[in-house]
Amino acid sequence: QSALTQPRSVSGSPGQSVTISCTGTNSDVGGYNYVSWYQQHPGKAPKLMIYDVSKRPSGVPDRFSGSKSGNTASLTISGLQAEDEADFYCCSYAGSYTPYVFGTGTKVTVL
C-alpha cells in the first residue's frame, strides 16, 4: 500500500485560502468516507483537524474544512493565519489488509 499523494508545499498570504489535495485510489480515499487530516508543528505531535472527510472536532476553527471527490480528498484553510504554518497530513482507511495509510505530507507556508 503506497502513501497517499500530497503536494510537497503550498503557500498563501494572510487572509487568503489554500487547499491541500490528498490523492489515493478507489481502495482507500475513493472507497471509504474515512479520511482524516492532521496538523503538525515542528517538534510537536500531530493534531487532528478533520475526520470522516469533513467533520471538525470540537475546538478546531471553522476556517478548516474538508471534502472529497472521487479518489481525492481536500483540506481547505480559509482566512489563512500565521499560526497555520505547519505540516499537514491526510490519512485514510484502506481496507482490512492495510487498515490505515498516511499521505506524504504538505508544508503550508504563510507568506
Next chain:
Amino acid sequence: QLQLQESGPGLVKPSETLSLTCTVSGGSITSSSCYWGWIRQPPGKGLEWIGSIYYSGSTYYNPSLKSRVTISVDTSKNQFSLRLSSVTAADTAVYYCARRDVGFSSSWRGGGMDVWGQGTTVTVSS
C-alpha cells in the same frame, strides 16, 4: 483530560527488539469507542501508521511491518505496548502512541486520532 505517555529505551541495537509502552491517564483504555495505536516518524520524514489495538485484544497491523510487530494491551495497568523485532537503522524514528475515537463516527473504521502522546525518539545503533 485524557493523556498518553510513551516510555521505553531511546537506544536499541540492530537486530534486537524495540519495546515501548503507552500509559493512558485521565480515562480508561477499556472505553468502547476507542482504539489505541502506534505511529512513527523517521527524522525529516512523514508519518507511518504502525498498527492499533482494541481493549478486547483485537489487533490491526501495517502489512509492511506485520511480520515484526506485536501490539498488546494490559487493561489492569491502563497501558498498551509495541514490540518491533529485528530492528535496523531504518526503524530509527519518533514513535507516537495515539487514541482513535470512533464515538462521533458512523463506523469503527472512521473517527480520527484525537489524543497523542508527546512522542519518544528511538535510535537504532550499535
